[in-house]
Amino acid sequence: MQSIGEKMNNNYKASISDKYKAVVIGGSAGSFQSITKILSIIPSDFPLPMFLCLHRLKHVRNGFVEALSIKSNKVIVEPYDKESIKRGGVYLAPANYHMCLDLGNTLSLATDELVNNSRPAIDLTFDTSAYVYREKLVGILLSGANKDGAAGMARVKEKNGLTIVQDPEESMINAMPNAALAATEIDLVLKVDEIIDFLLLLHQKVKNV
Amino acid sequence: MNQVPEKEIEIAELRKLTQVIKDKYDFEFKDYAMSSFKRRIKRILELYKFKTVDKLVEVLESTPEFFEEFLSEITVNVTEMFRDPTFWKVLREQIIPNILLNHDKISIWHAGCSSGEEVFSMAIMLREMEVLDKAKIIATDIDTAIINKAKLGTYSLKNMDLNSKNYEKAMGKATLQKYYQESGNEAILDKSLVQNVSYRRHDLVKGGVFSKFDLVLCRNVMIYFNQSLQNDVLIKLHESLFKYGYLVIGSKESLIWCDISNKFIVVNNEEKIYKKVKD
Numbered sequence: 001m002q003s004i005g006e007k008m009n010n011n012y013k014a015s016i017s018d019k020y021k022a023v024v025i026g027g028s029a030g031s032f033q034s035i036t037k038i039l040s041i042i043p044s045d046f047p048l049p050m051f052l053c054l055h056r057l058k059h060v061r062n063g064f065v066e067a068l069s070i071k072s073n074k075v076i077v078e079p080y081d082k083e084s085i086k087r088g089g090v091y092l093a094p095a096n097y098h099m100c101l102d103l104g105n106t107l108s109l110a111t112d113e114l115v116n117n118s119r120p121a122i123d124l125t126f127d128t129s130a131y132v133y134r135e136k137l138v139g140i141l142l143s144g145a146n147k148d149g150a151a152g153m154a155r156v157k158e159k160n161g162l163t164i165v166q167d168p169e170e171s172m173i174n175a176m177p178n179a180a181l182a183a184t185e186i187d188l189v190l191k192v193d194e195i196i197d198f199l200l201l202l203h204q205k206v207k208n209v
Numbered sequence: 210m211n212q213v214p215e216k217e218i219e220i221a222e223l224r225k226l227t228q229v230i231k232d233k234y235d236f237e238f239k240d241y242a243m244s245s246f247k248r249r250i251k252r253i254l255e256l257y258k259f260k261t262v263d264k265l266v267e268v269l270e271s272t273p274e275f276f277e278e279f280l281s282e283i284t285v286n287v288t289e290m291f292r293d294p295t296f297w298k299v300l301r302e303q304i305i306p307n308i309l310l311n312h313d314k315i316s317i318w319h320a321g322c323s324s325g326e327e328v329f330s331m332a333i334m335l336r337e338m339e340v341l342d343k344a345k346i347i348a349t350d351i352d353t354a355i356i357n358k359a360k361l362g363t364y365s366l367k368n369m370d371l372n373s374k375n376y377e378k379a380m381g382k383a384t385l386q387k388y389y390q391e392s393g394n395e396a397i398l399d400k401s402l403v404q405n406v407s408y409r410r411h412d413l414v415k416g417g418v419f420s421k422f423d424l425v426l427c428r429n430v431m432i433y434f435n436q437s438l439q440n441d442v443l444i445k446l447h448e449s450l451f452k453y454g455y456l457v458i459g460s461k462e463s464l465i466w467c468d469i470s471n472k473f474i475v476v477n478n479e480e481k482i483y484k485k486v487k488d
């Protein structure tokens with residue numbers, strides 16, 4: 001008999017494709033360790049840009065990107081407004097700003113109202129990434145305490161991007177993946193190690209594209 | 210945002226909308242950053258229960274009185290007193306003294322002043338430096354309603370917590386409470402601080418250069434513009450500065466990729482303070 005893990009494995013291997021052009025990751029309380037783990041394993045030549053929107057303290061400008069960078073092979077930047085998206089760049093939404101994508105390879109920051117009680121809001125980063133990358137986007141939602149990201153995931157799905165959530169069983173704070181599962185069709189429900197495995201396989205596929 | 214995404218607003222609809230606004234009201238929104246402009250429009254549709262962008266266009270065409278309201282809703286007015294406290298520290302310790310080294314007057318323009326917290330912050334700082342009477346301050350915004358709020362100088366008490374924290378980090382001399390009186394849920398700021406401030410409506414996009422300044426603050430305004438509009442507006446801001454005057458932008462904005470960046474030098478990169486060195 002096949003274990004659930006193995007089934008999942010086959011499942012996510014089938015989803016790997018060189019059509020993907022970007023990865024967007026959302027998370028909040030409880031996802032810090034997962035995200036540092038992911039970043040510690042992603043190789044420095046992973047070519048797709050990655051957009052990270054993680055809930056964070058609103059009035060602490062410094063320290064977060066440094067903490068995330070300690071184990072990362074990649075340089076993580078908190079972009080300036082209208083910064084161009086580079087191949088392989090990793091972009092973290094700055095404290096107290098929404099981070100959105102605009103056509104023409106551009107990141108835009110904004111300070112309008114909180115969305116789902118959050119700024120940066122995962123929904124906005126996901127929504128605008130889906131608009132720009134459409135079916136070429138991989139959306140990954142990690143654990144977290146509210147429903148932010150669910151509507152964004154629905155948008156990724158609507159544009160035929162790939163939707164992945166962290167297995168709610170893996171985390172105590174699972175409101176976020178559960179809300180996404182309720183809001184839309186999720187292609188893959190993976191544990192963090194499987195998400196990493198997925199990204200490594202994706203790396204093999206896309207690195208020469 | 211609802212769980213299930215509604216129909217997305219199309220670029221063509223936005224084009225039509227901005228064209229109508231331009232033709233009828235002479236304001237130009239076509240070069241606002243698409244992602245946030247779209248979100249503002251979506252918010253307005255929800256707020257007024259308009260089903261489509263076409264409906265909004267129709268109302269704008271038929272009801273001129275609605276336009277000012279529209280303008281208020283389309284703009285993002287989020288602001289704080291002493292926003293980015295470390296910036297105010299540098300301003301107080303370095304920039305203002307530097308300007309006053311060579312001049313006995315100082316002219317300041319708050320471009321995109323919103324509800325005026327930034328203006329009050331400036332006035333408080335200058336008063337504490339005992340140079341407020343040397344300052345000529347002009348504060349402008351595109352949104353008349355928000356300018357009226359700025360003139361009123363009355364803010365919700367619940368914002369004063371953050372404002373006070375910022376003040377303490379930036380100034381640390383007294384407490385912010387010294388500068389306002391509580392009345393119900395509101396904080397009424399000391400009007401004598403801004404008695405010499407001139408508030409007016411001015412549109413950075415279509416408006417011209419109207420004066421020259423030693424210090425221009427245009428913080429968290431241009432992030433709502435696309436790159437080409439940022440370039441155009443920066444040319445006007447540059448022209449509005451005396452040579453060796455200072456320009457300050459928001460902490461997550463940058464001049465690096467703007468055409469005009471070679472006419473400025475970076476004075477403080479962390480706080481986004483630039484100095485005009487070429488005409």
Ligand SMILES: C[S@@+](CC[C@H](N)C(=O)[O-])C[C@H]1O[C@@H](n2cnc3c(N)ncnc32)[C@H](O)[C@@H]1O
Binds near residue numbers: 414427
């Ligand atoms: C987020 S507030 C910034 C307030 C303050 N400078 C700060 O940093 O806290 C942006 C302001 O820019 C104004 N604005 C937007 N477009 C403008 C334009 N074309 N001309 C002048 N002001 C504009 C808005 O009305 C709003 O009040």
